[in-house]
Amino acid sequence: MADTTEAQAETAPRRGFLQRFWRLARGYYASPQDRRRAWLLTIAVIVLTLAQILVQVRFNLWNRDFFNALENRDRAAFFGQMWMFGALIVAAMVTAVAQLWARQALMLDWRRWLVHRLQGRWLEGGRHYQLNFMPDAADNPDQRISENTRWATAMAVDLLVGLLGSILTLASFLGILWTLSGPLHMAFGANEFEIPGYMVWAALLYAVVGSVLTWFIGGPMVDINIRRNEAESNHRFALIRMRESSEGIALIRGEADEERGLKRAFGQVVAVMKDLYGSERRLMWLTSAYGMAAGVVPILVASPRYFAGAITLGVLMQITQAFLEVTRSLNWFVDKFPILADWRSHVERVAALEDTFDEAEAMEAEQRITVTEGPDEQGREILAFRDLQIGHSDGNVVIQEANAEIKAGEKVLIVGESGTGKSTLFRAIAGLWPWGAGEIRIPPRDRMMFMPQRPYIPLGSLRAALAYPAAPKKFPDAALAAALERCGLPHLVPRLEEEDRWDRVLSLGEQQRLAFARLLLHRPRWVFLDEATAALDEENQDVMMNLFREELAESALVSIGHRPGLDAYHDRTLHLSRAPDGARLEVRRRVGPAPRPKGKAGPLVAAGRGALRRMLRRS
Known part of the structure; x- marks a missing residue:
């Protein structure tokens, strides 16, 4: 206004x-x-x-x-x-x-x-x-x-x-x-x-x-x-x-x-x-x-x-x-x-x-945070924070002196109290938050995909929403159908060509599962989740997170989340601790091998998993 x-x-x-x-x-x-x-x-x-x-x-x-x-x-x-x-x-x-x-x-x-x-x-x-x-x-x-x-x-x-x-x-x-x-x-x-x-x-x-x-x-x-x-x-x-x-x-x-x-x-x-x-x-x-x-x-x-x-x-x-x-x-x-x-x-x-x-x-x-894209001095593809300071446009500091390194294929969970700057850190990694100082080393941008709590669903057909940001015709029908079935959305397969306000037709939980189906199609090397499973129940959350053990096992995962059980899907945890001059980023603990989620996947999800595996083998 x-x-x-x-x-x-x-x-x-x-x-x-x-x-x-x-x-x-x-x-x-x-x-x-x-x-x-x-x-x-x-x-x-x-x-x-x-x-x-x-x-x-x-x-x-x-x-x-x-x-x-x-x-x-x-x-x-x-x-x-x-x-x-x-x-x-x-x-x-x-x-x-x-x-x-x-x-x-x-x-x-x-x-x-x-x-x-x-x-x-x-x-x-x-x-x-x-x-x-x-x-x-x-x-x-x-x-x-x-x-x-x-x-x-x-x-x-x-x-x-x-x-x-x-x-x-x-x-x-x-x-x-x-x-x-x-x-x-x-x-x-x-x-x-x-x-x-x-x-x-x-x-x-x-x-x-x-x-x-x-x-x-x-x-x-x-x-x-x-x-x-x-x-x-x-x-x-x-x-x-x-x-x-x-x-x-x-x-x-x-x-x-x-x-x-x-x-x-x-x-x-x-x-x-x-x-x-x-x-x-x-x-x-x-x-x-x-x-x-x-x-x-x-x-x-x-x-x-x-x-x-x-x-x-x-x-x-x-x-x-x-x-x-x-x-x-x-x-x-x-x-x-x-x-x-x-x-x-x-x-x-x-x-x-x-x-x-x-x-x-x-x-x-x-007030520029230096974002450097590409391999580091040793030729490694990493995500690294070096003397990183993140602030607001008015100069107030949110995160102070962050130093951390995440290697390709690692699964890392970032936790902290509300207001400590977790989502702001993701925006800085994406290059959307320039205010601050220090350096962020990122992998090539075309290998990264960010998933916010409320996924963006563009206007148009369901096919376009699923393929976004790629062209709607980039993926074959079989791949689209397999991805939807794997994420528990088989009822949407017959509606791929329908045009509607899908951000209103689908519940938030369905929108979040649609975003995970996108991951299966694009298969990024680095995935960033910001409360991306907040609208899912525990069973559906387990099904979605298991994608990073099976179909996306080689992808690095950096997550923000408060839901119980998320740490089981990550190798280690970074903790943002509140401080008077800005939150501090600390490695709190390392998580051992994650157990299998409780219960079995439903028959529709299991069928989707099999179809997706067959599709991936053919490709």
Whole structure:
């Protein structure tokens, strides 16, 4: 959830806004893979925008000739201009559709690059997990990547194309307006003087007044839109959290409290939307009057020359249309201010996420545990802790001066009181916890597999969940069926191709046995269990742990667990002892050969064991 500190950070960014936006654009236009397409699409947008301006200029000339034909009652000229109008309509349609296609392609391609960049940085080295422990980290990165990137890029293209069009329109029609308006003769007392191109000065004055008033009236909308984005994302997060925790909420009958929380979260949305709507209404007083007056002001200002006979009706209408184009170009800021305010809020949220990634990288560099992959100096494949110190991101020490070595094939159990850092030690081994000092020597990563208490079950088919993280088709059906049967899940064999929310369909115990079935398929050389049998009864725990005596006898096993009887499946025990300056890692005792578990395996498990052995012999 967003807090006040982050809100202040985003409304008062460390870099200037344009610098932050340029950072998002520069990477896209400099990307080795995407820059050619980015520049081609940008050039296409510019060329087609210029073509649209040329059509508008030609339409301005048509305006003069058409109204002159009306004033002169020239039937032939009138119908000739109607044919020209049809040709201009076709040209306007073609250029508009082509320019829209180029704009949409640029928006989508830029967003694709930005989303891939942010997703890559988010997933790199487990950073998506580390952000949960960083103070003042950007909230709701999923919403920033999926939604804010969309508007940050789409609005940027629309606004920049609109600004470019306004500049080109201004350059095209300013000369026309200057030439057509001519001088305005004025007398001040006994002195007479003239204002050359007076309609140009009138248009500039009209636009400046509108822009200044818009800035003063609509200025608060920038900060309001930033707060709106935060409130919307917080409400969305609360809804997602409730959906994911629906079982626990239903069991404890917590719906009333959840409803109060959701109302409170949406109440923040309502409050900020009221501020936004109030600001929009205040701005509407200006824009509605300003827009209506724009059609009358040029006729009023140019009418003295028309009544004096200096210009024709066609020229008057041409001046009016040129005035409107010039003021529309100069009023780009007035017209787009609400969109600019909203766009800035999206850019700030995306840029804040980039800043969080930068801070994470800097923090990792300052407080880095050195993780060395591969054999040690003697060529051995080991897991070793050397002067290892593990802390939190705020510097507090969790584990102090850990030194230990685990050889390939060993079975080691790590025990200790709750809060001594057992799970944090596993995260450090996996490279997910950079905060601390010292060195961890690990075997090759592709030979390691970690099993948390709640296994990750991806969306999709049961086959994909079982094969994860490998491709669903990597393992033959016979291997999948044998692994499920060996782990006591034969009822799932006919459902391999079904797609469902398997993390909800399966009980936690079934999910844990599914994770052990994965082990049988991947056969890692090193296995790390973090309370991976906590949801199993003692008999099923014995069946799963026996995998490390039979099918996975050559694999090293490092376990965290409190369940009775687990030490029987390990060669020795490492104990984390609580101490004031951080837990200490000690070798407490060595366990002798483990006895066979009590009781016999059930017939389904025994059948699965036989099928798996036959499958392994064939492979």
